[in-house]
Amino acid sequence: MASENYGYSSRSPIVLAVTTAMLVCSTVFVVLRLISRIGIVRRLGWDDRFMILAWCLAFGTSFAICYGTSVGLGRHEVDVPAQWDAALRKSEYAFSVLYNPALMATKTSILIFYLTLSKTQKVFRWSTIVTLAVVNIGGLALTFLNIFQCRPVTAAFQNPVPASATCTDIVTLYLSSAPLNFITDLAILFLPMPILTSMRLPKKQKTILVITFGFGVFVAVVDVVRIAYLQQAAKNHFQDIQNHSLPSGGNSRNSEANDFSWYASLSFMWSAIEINVGIMCACVPALKPLVSRFLPHILRDTSQTEKSVMNSGSMLNRDMGDHQWISSVHDSVPKKPPPAASPNPEATMDMMNFLTAPDMNETSQACQRTDTYTTAATNATLRTRRPTATFIDFVNIKKKKSMVHMSNRESVFPVLMVTILFFIWGFAYGLLDTLNAQFQAVASMSPGQSMGLHSAYFGGYFVAPLTFGRLVFKQWGFKACYTVGLVIYACGTLVFWPSAVLTSFPAFLISNFIVGLGLSTLEISANPFIALCGPPEYSEVRLNLSQSIQAIGSVVSPLLAKKVLFKVKASSLIDVQWTYLGISVFTFILAIAYYYVPLPEATDDELEEASNRIPTPSAASVFNIKVIWITLCLGIFAQFCYVGGQETVSTTFSEYLAMVRPGLNYVNHQAVGHSAFAVSRFIAAIAGLLIKPRYLLLFCYVGAIAFAAAGMNGHGSAPAAIMIMIYFFEGPIFSLNFAQALRGMGRNTKDASVLLTAAISGGAVFPPIAYGVLKARNVQYAYCVVVAAFAFGVVLPLWLNASPVKAIVDPKKSDPGVRGGPTEQSAPIEEKRRRFSELGHGVKRRWYKDKEDLPTVEHRERNS
Template sequence: MTISGGGNESRSSAVFAVTVAMITCSTVFVFARMASRAGVVKKVLLDDYFMLVAWLLAFGLSFSICYGTFVGLGRHEDDVLSSWQGSLRRSQYAFSVLYNPALMAEKTSILVFYLSLSKTNRTFRWATIATLFVVNAAGIALTLVTLFQCSPVGAAFRYPVPAVHQCTDIITIYLSSAPVNIITDLAILFLPMPILTSMRLPKKQKTILVITFGFGLFVAIVDIVRIAYLQSASTYRLNQILNYQKDSSPGRDSDVTDFSWYASYSFMWSAIEVNVGIMCACVPALKPLVSRFMPHLLRDEGDVTEKHSSVDRMPTFEMAAAHRIPSMPDPAHLTTQPSREPVEDGDMDMMDFLTTPDDLRNNTLERSQTMLTNSTRNTRAETPTFFDFVNTKNRKSFVHMTARESLFPVIMVTVLFFIWGFEYGLLDVLNRQFQEISHMSPGQSVSIHSAYFAGYFFGPLTFGRLALRHYGFKACYIIGLSIYACGILIFWPAAVLTSFPAFVIVNFIVGLGLSTLEISANPFIALCGPMEYVEVRLNLSQGFQAIGTVVAPLIAQKALFGQTNDAPSLINTQWAYLGIALFTAALAVAFFYVPLPEASDQELEDACERMDNANYATVGRVRVIWYTLAVGAFAMFCYVGAQEVLATTFDSYLEILAPTFNETNYMAIGHTLFAVARFVAAGAGLIIKPRLLLVFFLTGTIVFSALAMNFTGSTATAMMLMVFFFEGPLFTLIFAQSIRGMGKYTKDGSVILVAAVCGGGVFPGLSYVASQAQNSQYAMCVAVAGFTGATLLPFFLNLSPLARTLCDPLKDPSEATEESLPGSSNSSVASRALSFFSIRRKSAGEMKTEWRERQTSADSSASPCTYPL
């Protein structure tokens, strides 16, 4: 039998040669891995057995492709003999069934290996377990889908497929599963990097270690190339079906879509992906073999390990324990394990084994004695440059920073705001495009919108709050960006399948990610630096986010979409999804290494301390900060709901009142005014109190929303654009005013305020009902009602003396005295000054205790901090 190669366009020979080469290479790597483990280490572990299973599956997968090239794979359907069709279909079915189990076994081997890296790092361990669950759950699900791709199953072997049988196109299945593969590939690539980059090792060994684990990047690259061929195959198939529908008779079967031709390179790159993954997974296990036969590759001649002292022959973690400098505390984030008795090679855990520089088979008793001697004498290593010491100096809390000190962290998080706004604006355009192509109804579009804001409700109140409280602000950036990237990637199968339920789920996931980002980014910007500039900083950062939202749709319209919605334009859109997701994932990794300050609950409490104790003022038995937070959350719910009414009805509003206007251009104008207003509010906040700005901008939204309901033509459009301007700074003003004085409850306050953003999922539904009853212009009444409801906060802040005192910025909160509170006695200047200086000498804890005693002792008389609302 010879490889089928009829015609000048046959791909069979190339597919055969590449597949054979890849399985041969992976076989060599697996053999070397087993020789290293069984021959050098004398111990074969669980991950090795999983890798053997992966290799067996990869061999079967590669064999099915090679066999297929002999019976027509890579040739056009017209060149495939009818006697080959049955064998070709069986080889294709065998490949499709083996592909996902091969990937699942390969990734399971890697993750089981990861579990042995550090048993003391709980975060890494649980992240690995979660990834392991996703890999196997997705692998089993996709295997079942491919196994039962036809109904009945036997239809997969028949040609042509009888009309009464149904089969799912395998290319569509692979495209739909591509995001899961990319997500797990990236997770496997980046999971060990925090541990590896924080280890104290010689520079060359650390570099080799990082590169060794970084080989997984090749798998992700191959996966993306494979997706490109899958997209090409999908486009080719779609065009074939369209041509068939135009030119063929109705009775002819649609199975003549040249599958053997357009799917051949996709199969080949799938084999490359699996075999490259196996090779990359075997690289870390080859270290003992390389150390035995080519030790010069692992260390420089000047390394301490060349001295072959008993100390130098210790595993790296044991050396770290033996040479620890007494005055230098161990950073919590390092993965150095507790000192333990030296063990034989076969009993060492895998991280010790990987990072051991050289000869491990020397006298273990000598090692233990050396360790004991060094630890007793507290001696230092002869060569202090052996370790890459980590700077363990505690960073200053961001709530205690000056304006100059806070500049770098504020800029970094502002960059995050801009990228977040840009990506969200681009994502919004992509979603609109797919909704238009899939002919979703207005009701379905509103449902998708509501699903996004449902994520804002559940994300902060569940894992978002836990992440913020237990891991800090920076961790929420990374977690939020990671979830956001996963959600964007899952847009891909939703787009391929044009599935409405999939779009709903994906928007919910994106909402989970962005809400997790917001619960940390907003309070970080607000509180990083002097407290008098809380609203100013937040408006500036949110202004840059709005700029990103303006720029993104314009770029998307020019770069991605033409005048037609054909198959290639959809492919370009899906590549845009992939690009956004990969960039977001890279941003999450980058922020892990950006040195950003944190703030504990106690530091947040100290930062809000005032000499007048306004943050402890109560109404009845409830502190005023909780009233402010409750009213602020309600205002946020109403404001965001009203804002989203404008966003969802703007297009239909223009169609009624100004049908000749370009919707994209006018939406860009509206977003520009939105951004400008935030910068205007930031500047005005330097001289005008934020609660007064809140009154001004909210009044503007109510007035111009009402006018937009009653005018027509260009005047109505102008009124609508003015609403965009006045609503610009409302989010920042509501958020900043609501968390002032929260202290140790700041994180919980941020969670509640961001969860209140879910109003954006409620009000658009009400406006949809109103537009169905009359029209989109009438639906603006829902926006007017929302903006009116939000005025409860400025009413409360301006009419309540306690709330007014608390929310007004002070240049230095410690300069506030009890006389600044409403109702204070008019004592003499001298006595007030004496009181001021005596209070200044008291600690924060003494002031709080004194304040509570005064509150409880005031039986019938009103306390200076107890005033009616």
């Protein structure tokens, strides 16, 4: 009988074999780690203690699975004898309770180890602390959910579940928690990479370090495979519910319809693989002393040994973060003899030295040889030195150029790289808009709830710029905002996963809000970057071109969502999860890539200098208020109103077409509208070369107001065509608003960009107002809100065309002779830079006969 021995379709043998093998492997790694730490280093840290705890929990988890295979796990429910059912359910419960603590302990061990890597990298340390908090808070929450998956708890062991008890579907719980594990896996994988790749080490050692820490990629891969099996289990269960094949209440386990022991067995197996692979990867860095003791040739880079020894005793004092090195012969003289070698030198090292230091005996011998060589060389130099000090100067004058000083040719690459980000958030906005409609259909949500999702997205645009976004922008610059924004956006797309699994409106609301936080962080720096990177007279042209690429993303994503994602009948959102997982992984990779992409920056002083170089009356005032501040305030107000009007048109598009032209394909017509939106930005970019931007802005506002008012009446094809024209005139307004309100702000440019980006939150305010009018009257009448929004915004172009404002906002070439040449304070620096430039490009060598000829400290700081 099938109940007495493993049948042909039983998965129990493979689950048992794989789980046992992985536990044995992780046990070997933990034992080797303890030998390395206790036997060689003679020190046991907190990371080692947590790793021991992780192994104990992994043993319990693996044992629960192995025991489960002996009582039916991996068989079909019909093949599980009734007397095994209680034991099977207990083993499944034990696994579910131990799984998250095992992951928590493993990740906590790794993150505590990370905290020992660097004491000076504040961003790295705080990122590690935040990840540590997320791992443990999230893990504890999931652990308690698993413990209390049934009320009362004893109902988890009963079959059938009593009618008075309530239980959460455990597969759904596993699947909804998957994004948290995946996000923390990626964080642990990528957190140390910036430090490792920037270290000054021989190539072989650096490669070994990166590969060692990169083993975490296997955990992420295993997590994805596990998610695939969990999703398949969830789909099977969902199909059972759709086919109404479950018994009353859906609580019976002994039925082919709810075949939990069969379809969840591989998920359990891959969960065990995930835990044990994580432990093995976490143990790899701690094995360095063991490898160094018994296999030292693996770590030693012989091609670099002599070079490293010579460098350690040379006269060159290199500053790791700078491109210029200045040293004197004095610096090479040892101030005091080196300390005696400790009997256990590795015990006194910080963890980074512990990982990167070569064999101790070899190092000691090399240091002795170096000291002898250095002392002899120093004495010879001091004996032959002339009374006048001779200095050797190494200067790298190829300093990264500020974005505000770039020519059109120089700005092509950085502008192109940042324009990619414009496409990403355009794609995300269009995809989310379509997905919101699908979510509303699946969850049977009201239009008001759908409006709430839309408002949550734009609510993120208000919160992020005024809080952490401004801090990142001001403290770390333009490029930091790209990395932070992409990471937050990726997390928001992953949060969609549990919201889809649970079909939860609050979870989907949070997902939209987090995506808004990420994309607004991108926009804080991306828009001013495009406006500032290159000659100032083409700011509006560059921004319109980049924004037109963003509009193309808005065209492509709805078509992709409708034609590909929802082409087949989708009665749930589970299938769309893989799309969001792919987007999230791609975005994480993009965030890492942008960390390494060389992009120019601009300090507040450079922004002020660039603003002063433009011959405009920027000090002009009206009623003792500077004109530029009035322009900024009106720009913020106009941006708030414009985005509100634009989003009102977008959110009411389908209802409007259904009223004025029933039967017209909504998706295709909206794609035409978005195409017109993109084309108008291209046209405005070209027209900006010939026509002043303030004229273009006024023209676009007047056109948008006129067509929005015309759309309030009529039926048939005419109102449908009017919608396309509204999209057309809307296109260039954002870019023209932003660039002209930003002009002349100088050192306040970053704060101005923060406020202009926060003004995009108007998209969360006007659509709900229009929805209220729609419910009271009809959708055509609701377009009075669109007319009012654009009418409020037109106050900006009217102000820009007044004097003396137009003299400030009109594009002008930078003039070094107008308050923009070197200031009196910086004149000596500029003069020395000119003298150094005569040496040619790259690192040059120069003998200075007089100490007075040395570059000043001020110059070195300027170039650092």
